[in-house]
Amino acid sequence: MVHQPSSRPRLSPSSDTEDMAEMSKVLAPRLAYFAGVARTEHVTRAAQEMNVPQSTLSRSMARLEQDLGVDLFARHGRTVSLTPAGRTFLTSVERALAEVERAAEEVRADADPTTGKVAFGFLHTMGAETVPGLLHAFRADHPRVRFSLVQNYGEAMLERLRAGELDLCLTSPVPDAPDLVARRLDEQKLRLVVPADHSLAGRRRIRLAEAADETFVTLEPGYGLRRITDDLCKEAGFKPRIAFEGEEAETLRGLVAAGLGVALLPPPAVPRPGVVELTVTAPRAAREIGVAWLEGHPDTPPVAAFKKFLLSRRGSLLP
Known part of the structure; x- marks a missing residue:
């Protein structure tokens, strides 16, 4: 006999976000039960496979149909078969459950102590x-x-x-x-980088105040190294005159090599031709490196x- 939905009030899908969220909370716990019954076409067998009481499974399917407002199963004694609406619903449910399983496998793999x-x-x-x-x-x-x-x-x-x-x-x-x-993990000294043909290029050390009249190239505001540069120049008694702002330290080093200004930078991984890197003796020019x-x-x-x-x-x- 075909099950008829009761007159019990049910959720009605709408464009309202709260209604959709409420519908999801009601339906989600029942999807695996639905897929199990649909796969076996037998409530008792599905209950045994999923290790849940048959009465719990039967009530869950009845409430699912009531909440959706459609018949998902046609009952034939102890067996059931999907209605057209049930077959449509099953396609989406299997896709959703597969996506959940894929996500679960992914987070389990990421947490694996050896391969995470x-x-x-x-x-x-x-x-x-x-x-x-x-x-x-x-x-x-x-x-x-x-x-x-x-x-x-x-x-x-x-x-x-x-x-x-x-x-x-x-x-x-x-x-x-x-x-x-x-x-805090370590500290990295900063150097004043000048063009190779600059008047200061013959020096090995410099007080930052001696560069007060130079044009600077710096990282953009918001970068930590830019904040450190501004603070060090302020401590040295001047505000840097900035010609170019960039997003990457090696680009700034290239601008210095091209004669477009000087810069306070950490040591390069590989020495770059066209520039000279001077040790700053005052103020103490360094940046702390930490993990967060x-x-x-x-x-x-x-x-x-x-x-x-x-x-x-x-x-x-x-x-």
């Missing part, structure tokens, strides 16, 4: 040498751990950390925020292992 994944962010200036060296050393003991690598400036990485897109990031300055945990993560965020085993590895490199992070 770490989403790791770092500054552009650390991408040529420092980070490859760190990953090489870490993978000596964890050869199958995978990495999703993101290069960006500090503030952008912290935003992605807060959004859950990164597990850890190397950044500068070391952030001080209540929702983040940060640990989201406060209270649980670590998967591979993330915990890589975090422990980074913290063990305090004082020896940089080449």
Whole structure:
């Protein structure tokens, strides 16, 4: 006998977001039950396979039909068959369940202690040498751990950390925020980079105040190195006259080589022709490098292992 939906009030799909959210909460727990009954076409057999009481399964299917307002099954004694509406619904349910299973497998794989994944962010200036060296050393003991690598400036990485897109990031300055945990790992000296034919190029050391009349090329506002440059120049008693702003330190080094200004930069991975790099004696020109993560965020085993590895490199992070 065909089951007829009762007159019990049911949800009605609408364009209203709250109604759709309510419908999803009602339907979601019953989808696997529905797929099991549809696959076996027998409530008792489906209950046995899914290890749930038959009465629970029968009530769940009846309520699912009531909430949808359509018959999904035609009853034939102890067996059932899908109605046209049921077949249509099953196609989408199987697709949804398959997507859930795929997502579950993905997060399980990412959390696997031996083959899991770490989403790791770092500054552009650390991408040529420092980070490859760190990953090489870490993978000596964890050869199958995978990495999703993101290069960006500090503030952008912290935003992605807060959004859950990164597990850890190397950044500068070391952030001080209540929702983040940060640990200082190392310090990197900054140099005043000048063109090879500059009047200062014959020097090895310089006080930053001696560059007060120079034109500077810097990173854009919002970058940690830009903030450090502005602060150091202020400490030296001047505001830098800026001709060009960029997004990457090696681009700035190229601008200096072209004679377009001077810059405060960390050491390059490979010496660049056309520039001379001077040690700044005053004020003390350096930037702290630290690792940050989201406060209270649980670590998967591979993330915990890589975090422990980074913290063990305090004082020896940089080449």
